[in-house]
Amino acid sequence: MNIYDIAREANVSIATVSRVLNGNGSVRDITRQRVEQVLNKYHYVPSAIARGMVTNSMKTIGVVSIDIRNLYYANVSYSIEQALRVLGFSTILCNTGYDTEQKLSYLKMLTEKKVDSIILIGSIFKDPKLNKPIKEISKSIPIIIINGYYGYPNTYSIQYEDAEALEKSVDYLVSRGRKKFLYLYDADTFSGNQKLLGFKNSVKKHDLKFDIRFIPPGIDHAYREMCELINQGSFFDAVLTSEDITAIGALQCLLEKNIRVPEEVSVMGYNNSILSLCCTPRLSTVDSLSEEMGKTAVSVLCRILSGEKVEASVKIGAKIVLRQSA
Amino acid sequence: MNIYDIAREANVSIATVSRVLNGNGSVRDITRQRVEQVLNKYHYVPSAIARGMVTNSMKTIGVVSIDIRNLYYANVSYSIEQALRVLGFSTILCNTGYDTEQKLSYLKMLTEKKVDSIILIGSIFKDPKLNKPIKEISKSIPIIIINGYYGYPNTYSIQYEDAEALEKSVDYLVSRGRKKFLYLYDADTFSGNQKLLGFKNSVKKHDLKFDIRFIPPGIDHAYREMCELINQGSFFDAVLTSEDITAIGALQCLLEKNIRVPEEVSVMGYNNSILSLCCTPRLSTVDSLSEEMGKTAVSVLCRILSGEKVEASVKIGAKIVLRQSA
């Protein structure tokens, strides 16, 4: 069932059918009704592909992250998808993992499918092998990166103020009398570096004692690292992390060793994910405003697509939420 | 840059270009090389839209769930996307929420985009207003529903053995000497009903005392319900739930009231999500095998698309994982 069939049955031309379908151009009321009747009779559904062929757009955006199972990515993807939907766009979901070849392959697929834009979530896309392809793609469609930065033309960046968030956290803990800080982080990314930078700056500013540990992602690595540290006799009264899950691993070790949180040691997570509500005591954490990040990305995109000049980089945030662990 | 440009520059016809692009038909080696050279020179990318126009497929599948922020949906979506990718399909992500109109609107969008199939995650799609549209759509493409059932032709169902999982849980707890059971659930869905059924059957089989409570989703509702129950003097030594997060809410209440888990009360969650690792004590839970569910859906789909006759319904699972809470 196509536009010709409808036209024939309604005794009009395909142009008229197209007009009533898209609500543009003027059609006499009687004619419109006649066409609509046929449309309904056959449950006619226009082909977005054929339309895309003409308009050169499928009204589709590629949203790519490492792994949607990560709560932060899930939250951001969700808010992007919802905002996009309102604008009439659908979203192609891409979980690239860490492999560069996979990332390239997803980029290629999105290019073939002629998406109207690509939104990258997470600075994992700082892989240098991706630079040229990204630059190339950005010549034909805008690329938006959340928590990352490229600096090419037609490339836009939405960044959370990670450094500031860490500074706020340290400031708060200092105000509560904490003196010796531990920072646990698990990712050498754009965001990861910002966080680290914020921690370092802040700790220097207050002239604090501190230790920094890089550990693989996951609750158990954090748990083990913490136990080892304590067994070695390290002393600290505040532990900050780059992820909620890391904080929870540390917390569980502390609890097991009967070290009271927050009385003896303060613990702060990062992301304000639902995980931070599941541990006991509940986690104080940085609210990474995932919803706002996603919405902002889409609103930036929307302005780009409607031809506005848009600032290449927008910053968001830095908010901490205090619960029981600090 | 299209196939004509390439053809002209390589001094061949578009048919030949098409042949080397798709690797079918035979092309003389020299000719192929000449074409490939031009292809590379211009970083030519074929248009999936134009291809879709001819083949009537964009090699795209719609994956729809209520809300990808829910860990279970995220996990299933992830494994679907990954499995699909290997087969050369991309996935359009749809978060419908609970509103029927939204669901219809997503269904319409997917139909317009001519997806090759739709995979529904979760039985929320039992909304009767969806029946006719689903039935209609299934006339042109296969529909796969995870944890639900339609029974229309060209409609397939992948179901987790929720009833059995609950039975296993109760059996286990009985074997540990538990006598009075509480079941907390939050969703009146296909899966939800299966779980409830399993609980009821099992509790009758063992001739146990039990209570069942329906509460809104979320950790705090579970927490409050539990506190209320205890304040009212209800007694139970085993609490089962339909979601990990519910179990954790209950657990937090128990802990706060200095009721020891699992010594005095056993608690079991559902899903084996990462949440179950974040609480203390860590949660014993039902492993809902999200990865297997997703993979199975795709493998079923793959067989359907290649023309095989496929069973309309496949069942998976029932596995519990024991940790500290029970």
Add this chain to the structure above:
DNA sequence: CTGTTAGCGCATTCAG
């Protein structure tokens, strides 16, 4: 207000 016509970029016959 309505119809005619010309592509959009590709896969796919059918000839040669």
Add this chain to the structure above:
DNA sequence: CTGAATGCGCTAACAG
């Protein structure tokens, strides 16, 4: 092994 011709379903001039 290669090329010419056709059509997929629709939008967008353009003409009437």
